Amino acid sequence: MRTLVVNPGSSSLKLSVVDGGVQVASRTLDGWGGVPARWPILDVLAASGPVDAVGVRIAHGGDRDGPRLLDEGELRALEEFVPLAPLHQPRSLALARVVVEVLPDVRVFGCFDTSFHAGMPAHATTYPVPREWTERFRLRRYGFHGLSCAYAVRAAAGALGRDPAGLSLLCCHVGSGVSVTAVLDGRSVDTSMGLTPLDGVAMATRSGGLDPGLLLHVQRTGGLSAGEVESALTHHSGLAGLSGTSGDVRRVLAARAAGDEHADLAIRVYLHRLRREIGAARVSLDRLDALVLTGGVAEHEPALVAELLDGLAHLGIAVAPAALAGTGDRVVSPETARTRVLLVAAGEDVEIAHQVERAGLAV
C-alpha cells in the first residue's frame, strides 16, 4: 500500500510517499511559513506515482486514541483545538483540505501526535488546579510528538533486539519543538508537553514551561493581552527570544562560536531545561533501558548532543565519541554503559503510513 504522508512541523513541511515502511519519494520545505499550497503535494506525487491513501500529521487530536478519516465533519471537530495548538493545528487542517481537493477519490486520514499519550495515567494527565476548572475548561495534559515517539520506540527495540512492549525508555524529540516522554513497557506514562505544545523544554521559538506567576506578572504590570502573551511565548521565546536569532539551532550555534554571549546563554538554558525534563521523566520509570534521541537537532548536531549527554552521567548515561561521529541510526553509548543511548532519525512519516495502513484495513 502506498501512502502519501503530509507532516507539517513548526519549522518545516515534510511530504513523503511510503510503501511497505520504506520512503519512495520525499520533499522537505525547510523554513516553511505555514501557507498551504498544492504544488509541493503535486511535486511529490509526480515523483512517486499514484497513492492508495493519505495520512496527515495533526498535532492535537484531543483524546482520539488513533487515526480518523478526515471528512468535513471531522475537520470541523478538530478546529476545536486550534486555540490549543495555534502554530500547528491551522496548518494541518488547511493542508488536509488541500489534499482532499487534490485527491478527491483517495481516503485521507488524520494521525495525531496526542494519540500515543492517550493512555497516560491520571496522575500524569491531571493538573493540580480547582477540579471545577478541569471540568469547565476540559483541562488535561495530552502530550505531543507521539508519532515520533511511537516510531522511535519501535526503532530502538529493533536496534536493541528487544520487544518494544518490554522496553523502558526516555524518548527525547529534539527538533524545532522539543519534548521528553517516559515510555514504560512500550507505553507513554508521562511527557513534558501538556494541554498545549508550549509546555516543558525550551524550544526554537517556544518558551517551554514557566512559572505561572510570571505570566500573571507580565499581564498585570505590562497590560499585555492574551494574544500578545501567546505570540511572545509561541514565536519570540526559546532560543529565538534568548539569542535574537530565528531560533534555528544552526544559527544560535554559529553565533555562539562567534563569541555572542546571548547565544551562549541561550544554549546553556536550552540544555539545562532539556536535562531537567529528562531527570523529571526518569522518576516515572522503574528502570531505564535506553535514552532515545530523535528530531532534526538530535540528527544533525552531534556536538550539541555530546554537550547534552555530558550533563547526564548521574543517570548512568555516557557517550562513545567514535559512535557519535558516525551516521544513521546508531547506539552512541559505550558497550559497558548501564543505559544505552540511541540516535534515531525521526520517523513520523513511517509511523503515519503504518497507522494509515492499519486504519485503512479497518474501515
Ligand SMILES: Nc1ncnc2c1ncn2[C@@H]1O[C@H](COP(=O)(O)OP(=O)(O)O)[C@@H](O)[C@H]1O
Ligand atoms: N542539517 C540540518 N538540517 C535540518 N535541520 C537542522 C540541521 N541541523 C540542525 N537542524 C535543526 O533542526 C530543526 C528542525 O527539526 P525538525 O525536527 O525537522 O523540526 P520540525 O519538524 O519541528 O519542523 C531546525 O530548526 C534546526 O535548528
Ligand SMILES: CC(=O)OP(=O)(O)O
Ligand atoms: C508538537 C511540536 O512541537 O511539533 P514540531 O516539533 O513539529 O513543531
Ligand SMILES: [Mg+2]
Ligand atoms: Mg517535526
